[in-house]
Amino acid sequence: MGVLEEKKETARKIVTTKEGPNLKGTMIAVMLLGGFIVLSWFGVYWLYIVRL
Numbered sequence: 001m002g003v004l005e006e007k008k009e010t011a012r013k014i015v016t017t018k019e020g021p022n023l024k025g026t027m028i029a030v031m032l033l034g035g036f037i038v039l040s041w042f043g044v045y046w047l048y049i050v051r052l
Helices: 002-017 024-050
Strands: none
Touching: none
């Protein structure tokens, strides 16, 4: 029984010390895509205003 309890304790330590994935690149990509969408909307709005 001692070995089984030791394995459970080891597994519990691995789970609690596990860090999440690094998402810096994902955030940069999302910000760039969002910026592109916003600039596109302003461009379309500007074309609309100019052609009135």
